[in-house]
Amino acid sequence: MSAGSIRARVRAEMTAEIKAVARRHLASDGANLSLRAVTKDMGMVSSAIYRYFKSRDDLLTALILDAYNALGGAVEAADAAIADRSQLRERWLAATGAVRHWALANPAEYALIYGSPVPGYAAPQETIAAFARTPLVLVRILADGHAAGAVPSAGLGPMTQEALAALLTDAVRADLTRTRDDIAPGLPTELVLVAVTGWIQLFGAISFELFGKFNNMINARDEFFDQQMELMADLAGLPPTR
Amino acid sequence: MSAGSIRARVRAEMTAEIKAVARRHLASDGANLSLRAVTKDMGMVSSAIYRYFKSRDDLLTALILDAYNALGGAVEAADAAIADRSQLRERWLAATGAVRHWALANPAEYALIYGSPVPGYAAPQETIAAFARTPLVLVRILADGHAAGAVPSAGLGPMTQEALAALLTDAVRADLTRTRDDIAPGLPTELVLVAVTGWIQLFGAISFELFGKFNNMINARDEFFDQQMELMADLAGLPPTR
């Protein structure tokens, strides 16, 4: 290990520590992240942070990217942990449960990426791939099922494919088909619609829970969420767990 | 009109103007609302605002309350505008469309009430009733349908009531039943579940759209939203518009 890489390693550790401290501040101050507060916590002088991030926006971008990747990684791992890949419902519940689990464990980071956008901050293009990891897992579960013939193409779940097809106008169909072509060629557009619907329901439910909209109303949070995801699995026509 | 009420009226106008200016600032700065900026815009000295609001949190509470009431009022009006009360699907589409319409017209206020909570700010109890107005409209549409026998209780839409009932555990059933008792006695718990599911989908879809999650993916936003709401109407078993 050359001397150069020692310096590089220390630098990587410092960068990681800055981000870790910043994440803690996110939890108490929301997206009003203060660089001075972060450096003070680390026992550094405020200007020192500019050796690691060239501006506050730069640090925010790094935190957003990390959050998307941490979430995406957790979801991918939860799906991958289901050994029998043909157990689609189990995979769906594992993946969606992982999103909620991560969100509850990291509420400030969840709010950073799925809450209201930070005013005056525009997420750069580089976050797109990281952002897409989670929905990709959801689509892939349906695509695997369709490829294996487990998710019927003639009538899926309680909604028939015909009923869904009747809903789709040309413009929306084109949007969904374009999206589909990138990630799961051959998947019927109706199934893409179901995947997107489930994706919206998933994050809608988690945001409502985390942002306090279920207060004084739904107390059995774990069970409620599981039932919402079972309902979505029913809608998608995922066969019951064997 | 006595002299006293002139003073009162001027006071009400000033209060309204402060809130209007504050709303404009919300749009550019998010929830980092600056009292000094608001008063400067009004040509007042910064301390003058304390004649109208006793603190920044007080002003925020007023803005949140106004936003909930503006949204709730718009949704109630949209529902009420459907003359034939038995046209449930039309009412559902009008009410949910009004939510989205209001949100697109007032994105900063939408983010204030449905985005990430303002750090260090806790919404007081008094906002609950205003908050509830919108979901109440949705539940009432289903309750009206159920009372009129239009929304079947034996099998609703593509999901049978039995299938939904099988999903509900005792704890969640108790949560939903307790909520139901306050607002629509007699409504089957399964229909409450459907209403809550639609409510989540509604706000999930709007938040995703407003917070940029549909960028580079769904371009036909109006149509996509309508189709999501039609899908939810199908799920709820709302009969097709005559």
Add this chain to the structure above:
DNA sequence: TGTACATCAGTGAACGCGCGTTCACTGATGTAC
């Protein structure tokens, strides 16, 4: 109706604080010969 007093809106200065970013600097670590 006219006067004395109370209420109220708005002022201007101040308190104590925090912010992101720049800049010339010191001193340690790494590299090339």
Add this chain to the structure above:
DNA sequence: TGTACATCAGTGAACGCGCGTTCACTGATGTAC
């Protein structure tokens, strides 16, 4: 192997700015007699 130089992390002062809130005040408006 030893030395000269370059790179880099971290310092401390400063710039120019903004923040919420308090306080004693002025002067206008409203109220009671």
